[in-house]
Amino acid sequence: MYKILGHHHISMITKNAQVNNQFYEKVLGLRRVKKTVNQDSPTMYHLFYGDLTGSAGTELSFFEITNAGRTVYGTNAITQIGLLVPSFESLIYWKERFEQFDVTHGEITTYAGRAALPFEDSEGLRLILLNNEDAEIPKFWSAWEDSAVEKKHRILGMGTTEITVRYLERTAKTLRELFGYVEVVHSEEEAIYQSIEGQVFGEIVLKQQEGPSEKPGRGSIHHLAIRAKNEEELKYWEGVVKERGFDSSGVVDRYYFQSLYFRDSNGILFEIATDGPGFTRDSTVEALGGKLDLPPFLEEKRAEIEEKLQPLD
Template sequence: MMVKPLLGIHHVSALTANAKENFHFYTKILGLRLVKKTVNQDDTSVYHLFYADERGNPGTDLTFFEIPHAGKTYPGTNSITATSLRVRDNKALQYWKNRFNQFHVDHDEISLESGRSTLSFRDAEGQRLILVSDEGNEGVSGGKPWDRSPVSPENGVIGLGPVHLTVSRPERTIKVLTDVMGFREKTGYTKEKDNKLVRVFETGEGGTGAEVHVIEEDKVGRERPGRGSVHHVAFRVEDEEELTKWVELLNTKHLPNSGFVERYYFKSLYFREPNGILFELATDGPGFEGDEDFEHLGEKLALPPYFEQQRQEIEARLIPLNTKE
């Protein structure tokens, strides 16, 4: 089965225990736009919040499922251990360091990793995030920050950068990345903080928006996820026709998978790589403007048509969340 190369990272989905505080941090401090306030389609009793660039272009979405009673995360292996967010240049990182100091955001110092300037930080729940400079970057283009963001456009986040996978048996993950998903290996690097070797893989046009960084860790147990952990990473597929080919390919490779899944804002396919990390393949469209116009994205609870008849019941189970502020 011939498939086209994956186009890059589509979105990353993580867990929060508090949608209100989560909304405040990612919109008021990080300056992302909430482009969709909806529900987890597998459990409609909880919110699913999508933060992104001005209109939720593919490759810019950082999403959160709200699990109100989620326990703390116990970091470990066989998990997604960092999500990167792209900024335009090195100068922007100094702006962010100052901003994090102003808002008392836990952060490290600016450092050089894989030839790029980076700034690691954590939200209040311990979500592990990295700002990465796109200065000199070639590859998948970034998005466009929302012009009504509290962060100036020249410093705003323009999309998702490399996703870090920490695994106990890297050869198993790498085999799926390269032999099944078509990633190619680039030059790796050594992390400044703990001296660990990182192997870098890219797809499509490459660059910061199309990389997976694989780190070996066999001295700690499997991560116990909770608030502040990542649920899955999704990779970009051009359209529904191409996604159908990926379903056939995974079946041919005998990789257990969800088959085609309708998510309304995009179409999806889910599977776990051999170390247990959940991967999703998602189409670039149709996008977030099918049920809300551009000017009012994220202001009301949006439900796909197949849940609309349950709106009253769904809204009754959710804690009200004002996203018009």
């Protein structure tokens, strides 16, 4: 029986890649590890931010859709991203930093049993910093030493991700019975699941909420990707998803990783993605994120693609 190893990445919609790049690199101090395009619609940027190499579990990715409207919040959506920071003192540091950069934020509070600081990016994407409390993180996460953020307070990687659904037990059943997530909290309106018991880097909070489904726009979350070690494991999960009666994309070659997509019974889009080959497949570590990288099947269209993209830097 294979185990889901934690979060892989999470993908969002931005209206303006330049503004997005400024916020995630200069304010949050993440590294832009890959500047590429949406492989299904190569006229739009696909940007990845993360640690030194964009390790699985640290990646925030954004599709630039320049005509994206505003998000109309609702249910049946991924509604908040947790990011781990080293300590409670880090939350104080970030609160002061958010005030310095005029970032919308709340007060230090408690979320999923941890000290936390909620905030939003300039497009209303909801995020929350979580005190990791010196808990274990994946050994392959590597800090980016050129970050604008003080070393002892830098964002480590992804933590608790929040999903809001109309029928909580439907998604809970998918996590529990299909993927083997461990239930650590369960009430009528909220449940917490972990891919590896005791580890927050694979934690999902489910919240039940009635009403209309969210209408996605700028600042909305498109999908959550969870980790499979390699293509062998991914093919195993393809079979499991099919046995449960879900339609899937089948295995898709994304060049930097292999992927499988499906929607659960609440319409939540999940991706299962392999850890490798990784973003250094076509770049040195030092050069990551500096130029436009394209998978081989798009390389012959480079001139046409570059002509339609606005410079980021």
